[in-house]
Amino acid sequence: MANEMKNIRLVGRKGNERTIVKVGKARVGEGFTVIAGPCSVESEDQLLQTARAVKEAGADMLRGGAFKPRTSPYAFQGLGLKGLKLLEKARDETGLPIVTEIVDAKHLQWVCAHADVLQIGARNMQNFALLQEVGKAGKPVLLKRGMHSTIEEWLNCAEYILAEGNPDVILCERGIRTFEPYTRNTLDLSAVPAVQELTHLPVIVDPSHSTGRPSLIPPMSLAAVAGGSDGLIVEVHRNPKEALSDAEQQLTPVQFADMMKKIRALERFMASKQMG
Ligand code: PEP
Numbered sequence: 001m002a003n004e005m006k007n008i009r010l011v012g013r014k015g016n017e018r019t020i021v022k023v024g025k026a027r028v029g030e031g032f033t034v035i036a037g038p039c040s041v042e043s044e045d046q047l048l049q050t051a052r053a054v055k056e057a058g059a060d061m062l063r064g065g066a067f068k069p070r071t072s073p074y075a076f077q078g079l080g081l082k083g084l085k086l087l088e089k090a091r092d093e094t095g096l097p098i099v100t101e102i103v104d105a106k107h108l109q110w111v112c113a114h115a116d117v118l119q120i121g122a123r124n125m126q127n128f129a130l131l132q133e134v135g136k137a138g139k140p141v142l143l144k145r146g147m148h149s150t151i152e153e154w155l156n157c158a159e160y161i162l163a164e165g166n167p168d169v170i171l172c173e174r175g176i177r178t179f180e181p182y183t184r185n186t187l188d189l190s191a192v193p194a195v196q197e198l199t200h201l202p203v204i205v206d207p208s209h210s211t212g213r214p215s216l217i218p219p220m221s222l223a224a225v226a227g228g229s230d231g232l233i234v235e236v237h238r239n240p241k242e243a244l245s246d247a248e249q250q251l252t253p254v255q256f257a258d259m260m261k262k263i264r265a266l267e268r269f270m271a272s273k274q275m276g
């Protein structure tokens with residue numbers, strides 16, 4: 001099975017080995033890691049209030065975009081360097097490691113100076129020059145699946161990063177485009193066990209961008225736990241209605257805390273039945 005895709009030389013699984021990506025106290029690939037936070041960093045109060053809430057609810061890392069890849073050039077593009085500095089402030093206060101997107105290699109020094117994990121978004125999954133740069137940066141990379149990409153294309157993108165000498169890649173299934181318009185994308189949950197068969201890398205699920213609907217996020221998150229995902233990255237905003245990006249899909253802190261209780265309970269149940 002592992003050799004079905006010939007060119008995933010470094011990413012392909014050879015035996016039972018699994019990569020564990022260490023980020024601060026978090027160990028992605030061991031247990032279930034939850035990354036939560038707003039779509040975009042908007043202000044100090046917005047970020048810090050959300051960061052405190054997700055920490056309190058048991059998140060392991062904080063997400064937040066400072067450079068946003070927006071469909072429209074007129075939409076909020078992120079706070080840039082100011083946003084990165086706010087993320088660092090949130091890490092100093094909460095202790096949560098920071099995950100943030102990099103959209104252009106020219107921002108590499110800034111992003112590396114302030115963040116713990118470099119996110120490559122769906123739109124940049126096949127930006128091969130950017131993949132090579134993050135492969136040389138010495139920081140863990142969260143590689144989202146492109147919305148039009150096959151599993152093989154996605155794993156080849158991870159190969160670009162490992163080929164530059166960076167073994168710390170976390171894969172993220174964030175939904176693919178299908179003919180179904182009710183959800184923002186279609187969550188391909190089967191990609192999780194598929195890439196676990198094919199590779200040694202940890203894989204997490206993004207229930208926010210895949211469904212685009214807060215009501216669908218808790219059930220899909222629980223499905224991710226049951227399906228053996230190594231974690232989640234989920235959008236949470238102190239007041240989603242006021243969000244400058246993805247207002248319609250972010251969870252409130254209360255919704256997130258409620259979901260976390262269910263996730264941790266399901267994890268405990270699975271561990272007690274040795275189903276993990
Ligand atoms: C994001 O995580 O903020 C984001 C833009 O996600 P994606 O690249 O999956 O669309």
Ligand code: MN
Pocket residue numbers: 039040209235245246
């Ligand atoms: Mn978003």
